[in-house]
Amino acid sequence: MNFENRNKEADQSFKVAGNLGPIPYGRQNITEEDIQAVIETLKSDYLTQGPKIAEFEEAFSGYVGNKYAVAVSNGTAALHLCAMALNVQEGDKVITTPITFAASANCVRYCGGEVVFADIDPQTYLLDIKKVRELLEASPKGTYKGIIPVDFAGRAVDLEAFRNLANEYDLWIIEDSCHAPGGHFIDSNAKKQNCGNGNFADLAIFSFHPVKHIACGEGGMITTNDDKLYEKLLQLRTHGIVKDEGKYKNTPEFAIGLDESRIPNPESPIYPNWYMEMQDLGYNYRLTDFQAALGSSQLKRADRGLAKRKEIAATYLKEFKGKDFIKGQSGVVEGHAYHLYVIEVEYRLGLYNFLRENNIFAQIHYIPCHLMPYYREFGWKEGDMPHAENYYKHCLSLPMYPTLTNDEQEFVIRKIKEFFS
Ligand SMILES: *Cc1c(COP(=O)(O)O)cnc(C)c1O
Numbered sequence: 001m002n003f004e005n006r007n008k009e010a011d012q013s014f015k016v017a018g019n020l021g022p023i024p025y026g027r028q029n030i031t032e033e034d035i036q037a038v039i040e041t042l043k044s045d046y047l048t049q050g051p052k053i054a055e056f057e058e059a060f061s062g063y064v065g066n067k068y069a070v071a072v073s074n075g076t077a078a079l080h081l082c083a084m085a086l087n088v089q090e091g092d093k094v095i096t097t098p099i100t101f102a103a104s105a106n107c108v109r110y111c112g113g114e115v116v117f118a119d120i121d122p123q124t125y126l127l128d129i130k131k132v133r134e135l136l137e138a139s140p141k142g143t144y145k146g147i148i149p150v151d152f153a154g155r156a157v158d159l160e161a162f163r164n165l166a167n168e169y170d171l172w173i174i175e176d177s178c179h180a181p182g183g184h185f186i187d188s189n190a191k192k193q194n195c196g197n198g199n200f201a202d203l204a205i206f207s208f209h210p211v212k213h214i215a216c217g218e219g220g221m222i223t224t225n226d227d228k229l230y231e232k233l234l235q236l237r238t239h240g241i242v243k244d245e246g247k248y249k250n251t252p253e254f255a256i257g258l259d260e261s262r263i264p265n266p267e268s269p270i271y272p273n274w275y276m277e278m279q280d281l282g283y284n285y286r287l288t289d290f291q292a293a294l295g296s297s298q299l300k301r302a303d304r305g306l307a308k309r310k311e312i313a314a315t316y317l318k319e320f321k322g323k324d325f326i327k328g329q330s331g332v333v334e335g336h337a338y339h340l341y342v343i344e345v346e347y348r349l350g351l352y353n354f355l356r357e358n359n360i361f362a363q364i365h366y367i368p369c370h371l372m373p374y375y376r377e378f379g380w381k382e383g384d385m386p387h388a389e390n391y392y393k394h395c396l397s398l399p400m401y402p403t404l405t406n407d408e409q410e411f412v413i414r415k416i417k418e419f420f421s
Pocket of ligand 1 (some may be wrong): 074075076077101103104150174178179206207208209217218220369
């Protein structure tokens with residue numbers, strides 16, 4: 001089946017019948033080219049651990065403009081490996097935002113660390129650096145180990161500011177950039193800093209879940225410029241296994257399985273080809289080759305997708321100009337990757353249900369993490385994060401994805417205007 005044609009047919013039927021399929025808040029776009037890339041890989045010698053992984057990693061590094069990329073099975077695995085590579089230990093305190101997908105915080109818990117939430121800035125919806133500073137100043141140096149800022153909705157965090165603060169307190173930074181491939185902020189030298197480029201954060205992570213900008217089905221990527229962290233990540237991605245003669249801890253005699261007396265050249269015995277060592281407790285967090293092929297194929301359209309997202313955002317903004325539900329970051333913002341287009345509505349449930357009745361599936365991002373029953377068990381309660389909690393009462397993510405047609409967006413806009421009239 002030709003997917004491009006199918007989309008065109010869908011548009012056509014809308015125009016003719018005024019009959020629209022369901023409009024989600026986000027969705028993937030799979031083209032004929034993507035399908036061919038996957039099929040080609042399925043017919044090749046490798047389903048996993050083949051050449052497509054390295055190709056995808058290299059292309060992705062090129063896209064964000066950094067040194068190393070490590071493809072993994074999903075964004076959550078990426079976060080877990082980052083926390084492990086940075087050696088998060090039992091009791092280590094790490095700061096993150098409550099307005100994010102739970103995985104941003106959970107990775108700290110996987111390692112036994114303690115999640116400390118800091119409130120958002122009500123204008124940007126991002127982790128408020130002033131609140132982070134207050135936390136850091138209120139405790140002796142060394143209390144906190146790291147910060148996990150999130151480029152929420154696609155708006156890039158000012159990581160230069162976070163880096164300066166982190167340096168004062170000797171903290172690492174993991175940038176959760178799941179919403180922001182292609183996003184950037186402008187630094188103090190008026191230079192464009194791409195999300196995930198590793199100039200300020202130690203590590204950055206991305207997700208290739210179908211609602212994200214690039215879809216692999218499931219998939220994730222870690223980017224870094226740090227040689228040591230890169231090696232650690234490669235090792236942890238595959239069970240903690242090392243295959244490098246310079247790094248082995250067991251003796252070559254052991255590896256060969258012979259008594260020293262029977263080794264041909266006992267002065268410099270070498271490790272046999274089959275040998276490898278598990279030196280750390282790692283995982284199997286690999287991406288498959290056919291997913292990587294899909295990722296590479298999708299990545300080729302990333303810029304076009306981003307341009308379309310910006311257009312959709314600009315149209316919403318133009319149509320809703322002056323409306324009081326346009327708040328915070330819903331205006332056009334430099335470097336915004338527009339993963340989400342969030343409005344803040346007084347009677348949110350009413351609009352949400354009205355849109356559903358019209359086959360428009362807006363969504364809520366996010367229920368504040370600190371008020372999830374799991375995190376309440378750690379003592380977090382209502383009132384702890386007033387801005388995040390107030391944001392949650394009103395936020396609504398409107399449909400935002402590159403294949404949203406003009407007709408579909410017009411329909412969404414018309415229905416929202418109808419609700420408020
Ligand atoms: C999607 C997402 C994740 C997790 O990614 P998965 O690939 O679904 O595991 C983490 N953080 C944020 C902000 C996300 O949006």
